[in-house]
Amino acid sequence: MSTAGFELHRNSFGKLVLRNAGGEVFEGVSPVRAFPIQSPMSGISLVTTDGREVAWIDVLTDLPQTARQLVTIELEGREFMPEIQRINGVSSFALPCTWSVSTDRGETEFVLKGDEDIRRIGKTSLLITDNHGIQFLIRDMFEIDRHSRKILDRFL
Template identity: 65%
Template sequence: MTTIDFTLRRDAFGRLNLTAADGTVHEGVAPVRAFPIQAPDEGLALVNTDGKEVVWIDRVDDLPPATAALVREELAGREFMPEISRIVDVTSFATPCTWSVETNRGPTEFVLRGEEDIRRIGTESLLVSDTHGIQFLIRDQYGLDKHSKKILDRFL
């Protein structure tokens, strides 16, 4: 369990500042997930501007509600990984090709450079990178609809 011996506040510029139990202030800390896909709310570090860990948090839920809200808010502002819920269409089964997908953030299209831009993460999840470096998550490839699975199988 995480021992809460620090306070976390936003400064006038919107940056997170951490004050340790001994009074040491760390300005501009940022939360970094250890396992962003498999365990997003477990194993989190607050790092300083040099990237050095200042505090380790076992579980976000162990934090006081106001502190947990600040951490989640900061993570939401820094992370952008839409989840693909359906593959609507692809322009070709040869790469590069344009994928039309539905995500948790709405419908979109992106260009897949090659099959190597689809990476397995665990047994069910896939990470798909587009030509701009944006990563799309397919949390459960086996839970997709039949049409989406058929398209995806052609690339795997």
Template identity: 50%
Template sequence: MNTSTPAHSAFAAFELFRDPRGRLVCTMPNGTAHVGVVPVRAFPITAPGEGISLVGCDGHELLWFDRLERLPEPARALIEAELAEREFMPTLQRLVSVSTFSTPSVWQVDTDRGPTRFELKGEEDIRRLPGDRARLMITSADGLHFIIDDLHALDRHSRRLIERFL
């Protein structure tokens, strides 16, 4: 892979700001302005602070950053704010009930964002995530992702209900 392309060059000379419409604008070292850029994480769940790309409205990568923490503060704050608006992954804290132990089933849960209910289409929509703890990601029928940071930290009732689907 050619690492001397503009997308992988030093990022000290780029400028990132919001225009009056609230869109992110990235001005490249050569002065070219790209309106409506979108930050994208390479590994949003397993390594959220690593591998961040700024993608233009045409879908092409403009800049690549190995680590978000290495960016200058104004740019980092803008990227983090944009990612927070786009990414919504509530943490499941308690499983209140399930409609049935076969799928599809309706789950009533408490999350860090409040109580909600969603439909689980199939057992394959519950995935174990890499790491040293029992991390799970549950995808609802609507495509919303719920994270369980540590299955063992849930209350006994919640663990028993979830284990019926694992």
């Protein structure tokens, strides 16, 4: 099960259909990232509705353009993890507080309940969970702007 050796298309119901090199057909496959935060473009499994892996994608860019687009669209529909690009402000430094942020999906506000809702992922990434369970990603806390970094430092 590697990047090569399968074809992807959508059926009339909009479901992904995979045909492997042996001619087997699997309807309703879904892409699942092995490492969605640290390595989102590599290590993608295509699984059936019962969770069985039927294909593996080493690197997404290795796929032909059409298959790559199908996988990318499917992943975007399944995953929702806005990436924080700037922290515009917080209502207070006492918890709970409301954060106003700019993300890759637009401006938003969310409530941070406690310090435990900010988790380190690796050396530089942070995962922030709001009071509704939505997770926001800061990919590299050292690359974020100075204003945002000062606010973050108060909570870390």
